[in-house]
Amino acid sequence: MASLWIINKAGGLVFQSEHFAYPHRANGEPELSSNDYLILAGTLHGIHAIASRIVPAPGKHSQGLEVLEAENLLIHIKMTQTGTKFVLLTHTTHPNPGAILERAYRLYVDHVMKDPFYIAEMPIRIDTFDREIAALLQ
Template identity: 55%
Template sequence: MTIFGLWIINKAGGLVYQKNFADGLALLSSNEYLVLAGTLHGIHAITSRLSPAGRSSGVEVIEAETFKMTIFLTATGTKFVLLTSLTDSTADAALQRIYEAYADFVMKSPFHTPEMPIRTEKFDVKVAEVIKVFA
């Protein structure tokens, strides 16, 4: 499995964290990443209301020709998006571990303002460790 990148999108649809881990995805500008995150947030909101069987949490996996997006929605509305190869089978476990690191190193930090960009070095280190384990 190859992990290409990680996005964290706040509950308003803003991209608060973006990191690329492997070559293979197009290199985009920061504005393009912001637009994509906002678009994915809108698609996620729409799909949560389209379920014929009642309430849904929205889209969880999007498969393209060359990669797969796995989306983990937290109880607070924050979305963790992992971009992986199509053969990935462990994205859910990786996202769970990244979410735990987010809770430990970002949300418990007195220097982090909720819904704002994540600039916590300990979180970056922990994410890199998780990616090594699952890549």
């Protein structure tokens, strides 16, 4: 089980697919609101930008944060050439989160970027993409 977020180059959350058993839900706490997710995505975008600037070796460049690991949580980030970020939240025991991100990126290219009605940097509302991502994450 995993959760996929797509963050545009300005830091806005343009897609979210939740297939993750968050611990706060089991304790009866309220679910996160859409505004909470927007704040989390913006914060992660900022951390990613800061991490790309903090490079200890002079003359070296960084793509930014790629993996963040916490107890029972793994966050993988794939930065595309256009500045779009694919964020995968999963359990630390997930067998291959990198492959899931690559597959999600291919689905994005095939279903979103080739859609003549999609406007870049706007929220993604494409049913075939939703179904493919849901199947990928479950």
